[in-house]
Amino acid sequence: MDTTRVAVVVEDEDDIRGLLSTILSQAGFDVFEAATGAEGIELVRQHDPLVTTLDVNMPGMDGFETTKRIRSFSATYIVMLSARTEEIDALQGLEAGADDYIAKPFRPRELRARIDAMLRRPRHRVDGGGAETEDGDEWREHRGLRLNPAMRVASVDARDLELTRSEFDILADLLASGRRVRAKSDLALMLRGEEPGGGEFVSESDARAIEVHVANLRRKLGESPTDPRWIETVRGVGYRLTADQA
Structure with a gap:
């Protein structure tokens, strides 16, 4: 190869x-x-x-x-x-x-x-033993949104999404985190391939870049930040998935 x-x-x-x-x-x-x-x-x-x-x-x-x-x-x-x-x-x-x-x-x-x-950005799912796998059958779904981390594809209501690498990685991270809030600093570190908690520096510009990526994601998803279907803003902190429909 x-x-x-x-x-x-x-x-x-x-x-x-x-x-x-x-x-x-x-x-x-x-x-x-x-x-x-x-x-x-x-x-x-x-x-x-x-x-x-x-x-x-x-x-x-x-x-x-x-x-x-x-x-x-x-x-x-x-x-x-x-x-x-x-x-x-x-x-x-x-x-x-x-x-x-x-x-x-x-x-x-x-x-x-x-x-x-x-x-170093994560590209594959990690199994329970810590080994990387490229299981193309792993789909993450939420309210009509579907994403496959291994295949690097995403769609909403059967419409394919054209996402940048950063947008895709943020969306995949939010889908994996569910209702757990992801701080802007954590998302910035994720895009840099780093883990939070090690004293890493995240600038205001880095945090603002996350806001831009999320705004672009929302535009491509076709959702309003004031009435979100998928990505909910936690003011002053970051983002999380919206609740599942009852």
Whole structure:
């Protein structure tokens, strides 16, 4: 079986593009480079990368639009990189479909750590003995919503849902937790592949990113936050599933 990991780097500045390629190559990726959004989209189509890094401020098609177009056909992990440090820019990137947003200048070690965290996200059900399994028959259901963690598919009222990786993982986590409240900080750590309780730092921006992901989930589910069918907000804390219908 081919275990080659592929990455695509989309960056218009030669020196930064070279640095990103070096970092990813050292992490074990075969790297393909693009200087424009259009070139990056074509490389993603050709090589189906595990990870794609995208600059925001590119001439022509910017990183936000490039992300939206890639998301229309690919589930690659997308990390956006930008000199823009305003929270609204990070939120716009997440809304476009990015999995993470890192401000420039960045430290190579930070980029490696963030990518490693994304790749550690739980993808399979864990059985009672602690071993991972890919049981495709494991469906989680709630009020017309169906999700299969192993198959990475979800539907509502027989309508397939097109979710980003982050949206899918949050929804799967909430379905597994039932009526137990999941704090925004816990969900942020889950997306980073970390467990709560170890003194991990979760910033306000991380918590706000969870709010954006949940808002996007609700939009795709077609529910109102004021009268939710599936995801209930626990004010000041986080989220949980709504109660089962009587």
